[in-house]
Each structure stands twice: as C-alpha cells, then as structure tokens.
Amino acid sequence: MKPKSNLPESGRATLKDTVVPGLELRGNQKGATWTLRHRVGGKRIRDTIGHWPGLAAPAAREAARVKLSSVAVTRAAGGDVLAQRAERYRLKNARSFGDALTVYVAHRSELRTIGHADKLLRDVFRNLLTEKLPAVSKQDILACVDARRKTAPAVADLSIRYVRPFFKWAYDRGEIAADLLTLRVGQTAKRDRFLTREELGKVWLALEHHADHVAAQAVKMMIATAQRRDEVAGMRWSEIEGDLWTIPGERTKTGKDYLVPLNTEAQFVLDHARKRDCGSDLVFVGATGKTPFSGWSRFKTKLDNEAGVSGWTFHDFRRTFATLSADSGIDPIIADRCLNHVGASTLNDVALRYQHSTMLDQKRDAFERWATIVRTCVDAVEGSNIVKLAGVQ
Structure with a gap:
C-alpha cells in the first residue's frame, strides 16, 4: 500500500489496506486519517487510529491490531466496549470545568451573587479549571475544599454552597455523574468575636502610627462606618456628597443602594485621604493607581503586632459596633440599619415587608x-499609658 502515490492532490479518497482488514486511509496528499472499521456486538463502528504522514502504514497496521486485540480482551472479560467507547467520546468532547462555569454564570446572570460565586469558585478550584468536567471527581472537589479549609473555613463552606447549584445545572444537562450532587456543606462554627473597648482603642492607636498609609485610613473607615471591608475598599469620591456616602447596589450585600452618614471620625479619615491626591476616583486606591487597595493580610499582621491584639478579623468591627453601641444605649433596630441588615434580626416578618424607612436621621445620630x-x-x-512621675504635680 503506497498512500503517497495513490492519494489525490486535493479532495478526499479512501484507500483500503490489504494487510489488516478494515484499516483505511482517508484524505489526500496534504494529510489523511487512518481509521479502523470493525463490528462489536453486531454494530459496525469506526475508530480513529492516527494521522498520515506522521503515522506510516506499518505503524498504523500495528496500532489497528492492538485495537482489535484490546476489544477482544474486553469482550471476553464481559466489558461493554460500546459503552466505554461512548464514554471516551463524551469525555473528549466535553467542556472543561472552567468553560462550563463560564456558560453557567452567563445562564444564571440574574442571580445577585453570581459574580462573587464565579470569582470564589475559580479561586478555590483553580487547579481543576482546565480539567474536563466529566472527569472531575468528588474526591478532586473535596481535596480543593479541604486545602482551603485549613486557612479559610468559611470560604471552604461557601465554595460548596456555590458549587452545588453549578453541579445540579451540569447534571441536568448530562455533563457529570450524580455523585457530585451529594456534596455537603461543613459545620464551620459561626464567629462571635468582637473587640473589647480596650482592644478597639489599641487597634485605633496602632492605626494612627500610620495615619498617612492608605491601608490605615481604610481600616479606620471600616471602624468609623461599620461597613464591610470590600464596600469600604471600593469607596469612591463620586459616591460622597456632604456627610453622606452612597454605596451602590452592586457593592452591597442587599443589592440596593445604601446611604451611610459619615460621622466625625469618618470625615477626619477623608481629610487625610484627600492629601494623597492620587488622581483616582477611588478613595483607597492601590499601588497601581487604578484598583482598590488589596494588601490586607500583610497590613493586618503588622497591625496585630503593633496593637498587641490578635484573633480578630476586619469583619469583627461590625460585631464590635453592634455590641458596644447596644451597651451604650443605641437602639438595636437603628444599629441593624446602620449595618445595612435591613432590620433582619430585630423586625418581624410583617414589619420587614412594610417598614422601608431609611431612618437617615436616626442613623446619623447613632453613627455620631x-x-x-x-x-x-x-x-x-492613651490615659492608661501615661506614667505619673513622682514629685510632679
């Protein structure tokens, strides 16, 4: 068999091998494909063996014999050759984890949390993004989750919450096996940490040692406004008018615009921030000058060491606000509104449906x-650090 002389210069032709029955070469002088036609359980099938001229006739014949031998062994052992072949074909043509996630995100674009879910899943499962989705096992998923649980248990649990509807969507389309639907969220204990008055004072004093640093200013703003870290990090000058800061709905957990009255301490922070004049609309701009500050972990380590306070997170400032404000007589309903909880923990179901007041004046007073x-x-x-010298009045 001499394919180089017998194949046409263009178009397609099929040459049948005279040595191995069923082996054929299909194509032209520019390139061709070796295929093997054979029967399995009465069904005629065609398998691709390789490509010419990279695979010459002798090697193609050997590969065809190996294929036929493998089929015979599998059938003798009771294996389903056709089912295995279909699975290989499905896997070959399946989308990767990352590509399937892209389609899913576009399909569920109406969900308020879909953007956050996409970002978190791509982070936690980044080692699986290029894997074919049907080949991803439950063990693969749990290995990624367990790795993240060592450093961020809450993120690990949230990744399971987000990936389950994604897998349900993929299963309904026949892209994955059912065992991925049995993933369960862990039982990470909910945090109840808040800073005592002394701890809060120490942290603030440590921040004042870095008064001109963008990170220190951002953390002070978190304390002064009791808002979430990412909401503060994305704060823009264009969102501030007078003593009011409007957080746009795309950055709030409720998905709605939210008004934050800026108290005296928050105004002091803004006064310092204006002196940096980075030419950006972002109040707390990062090193690139185009994105929000993001070096939180390194700065917090330094802050812990200088303040002598540890075991807390930036989100604990919100719990600190709720706790210390309640101890000081601030109405819990107003405190909930200051935290943009929409009264979730202090209003009953009927009140939640009918109470839509912004309580702006009450919030302004509470924040002050x-x-x-x-x-x-x-x-x-500061007073406790003053040492009175003997003999000095």
Missing part, C-alpha cells in the same frame, strides 16, 4: 454617638 464611643476607647488606652 459611635464616633464618641471610639474616641472614648482610644482616650482610655
């Missing part, structure tokens, strides 16, 4: 009282 609480905590720590 909170500024006083923070300053009192700082003053108490």
Whole structure:
C-alpha cells in the first residue's frame, strides 16, 4: 500500500489496506486519517487510529491490531466496549470545568451573587479549571475544599454552597455523574468575636502610627462606618456628597443602594485621604493607581503586632459596633440599619415587608454617638499609658 502515490492532490479518497482488514486511509496528499472499521456486538463502528504522514502504514497496521486485540480482551472479560467507547467520546468532547462555569454564570446572570460565586469558585478550584468536567471527581472537589479549609473555613463552606447549584445545572444537562450532587456543606462554627473597648482603642492607636498609609485610613473607615471591608475598599469620591456616602447596589450585600452618614471620625479619615491626591476616583486606591487597595493580610499582621491584639478579623468591627453601641444605649433596630441588615434580626416578618424607612436621621445620630464611643476607647488606652512621675504635680 503506497498512500503517497495513490492519494489525490486535493479532495478526499479512501484507500483500503490489504494487510489488516478494515484499516483505511482517508484524505489526500496534504494529510489523511487512518481509521479502523470493525463490528462489536453486531454494530459496525469506526475508530480513529492516527494521522498520515506522521503515522506510516506499518505503524498504523500495528496500532489497528492492538485495537482489535484490546476489544477482544474486553469482550471476553464481559466489558461493554460500546459503552466505554461512548464514554471516551463524551469525555473528549466535553467542556472543561472552567468553560462550563463560564456558560453557567452567563445562564444564571440574574442571580445577585453570581459574580462573587464565579470569582470564589475559580479561586478555590483553580487547579481543576482546565480539567474536563466529566472527569472531575468528588474526591478532586473535596481535596480543593479541604486545602482551603485549613486557612479559610468559611470560604471552604461557601465554595460548596456555590458549587452545588453549578453541579445540579451540569447534571441536568448530562455533563457529570450524580455523585457530585451529594456534596455537603461543613459545620464551620459561626464567629462571635468582637473587640473589647480596650482592644478597639489599641487597634485605633496602632492605626494612627500610620495615619498617612492608605491601608490605615481604610481600616479606620471600616471602624468609623461599620461597613464591610470590600464596600469600604471600593469607596469612591463620586459616591460622597456632604456627610453622606452612597454605596451602590452592586457593592452591597442587599443589592440596593445604601446611604451611610459619615460621622466625625469618618470625615477626619477623608481629610487625610484627600492629601494623597492620587488622581483616582477611588478613595483607597492601590499601588497601581487604578484598583482598590488589596494588601490586607500583610497590613493586618503588622497591625496585630503593633496593637498587641490578635484573633480578630476586619469583619469583627461590625460585631464590635453592634455590641458596644447596644451597651451604650443605641437602639438595636437603628444599629441593624446602620449595618445595612435591613432590620433582619430585630423586625418581624410583617414589619420587614412594610417598614422601608431609611431612618437617615436616626442613623446619623447613632453613627455620631459611635464616633464618641471610639474616641472614648482610644482616650482610655492613651490615659492608661501615661506614667505619673513622682514629685510632679
């Protein structure tokens, strides 16, 4: 068999091998494909063996014999050759984990949390993104989750919450096996940590040692406003008018615009931030000058060491606000509104449906009282560090 002389210059032709029955070469002088036609259980099938001229006739014949031998062995052992072949074909043509996730995100674009889910899943399962989705096993998923649980248990649990509807979507389309639907969220304990008055004072004083640093200013703003870290990090000058900061709905957990009255301490932070004048609309701009500051972990390590306070997270400032404001007589309903909880923990179902007041004046008063609480905590720590010299009046 001499394919080089017998194949046409263009178009397609099929040459049958005279040595191995069923072996054929299909194509032209520019390139051709070796295929093997044979029967399995009465069904005629065609398998691709390789490509010419990379695979010459002798090697193609040997590969065809190996294929026929493998089929015979599998059938003798009771294996389903056709089912195995279909599975290989399905896997070859399946989407990768990452590509399937892209389609899923576009399909569920109406979900408010879909953007966050996409980002988190690509982070936690980044080692699986290029894998074919049908080939991803439950063990693969749990290995990624367990690795993340060592450093961020809450993120690990959230990754399971987000990936389950993605797998349900993929299963309904026949892309994965059912065992991935049995993933369960762990039982990570909910945090109840808040900073005591002394701890809050120490942290604030440590921040004042870096008064001109963008990270210190951002953390002060978290304390002063009791808002979430990412909401503060994305704060823009164009969102501020007078003593009001409007957080746009795409950055709030409720998905709605939210008004935050800026108290005295928050205004002081903005005054310092204006002096940096980075030419960006972002108040707390990162090193690139185009994106929000993001070096939180390194700065917090430094802050822990200088303040002598550990075991807390930036989100704990919100719990600190709720706790210390309640101790100071601030109405819990107003405190919930200050945290943009929409009264979830203090209003009943009927009130939640009918109570839509922004309570702006009440929030303004609560935040100003909170500024006083923070300053009192700082003053108490500063006062305790003053050593009275003997004989000095």
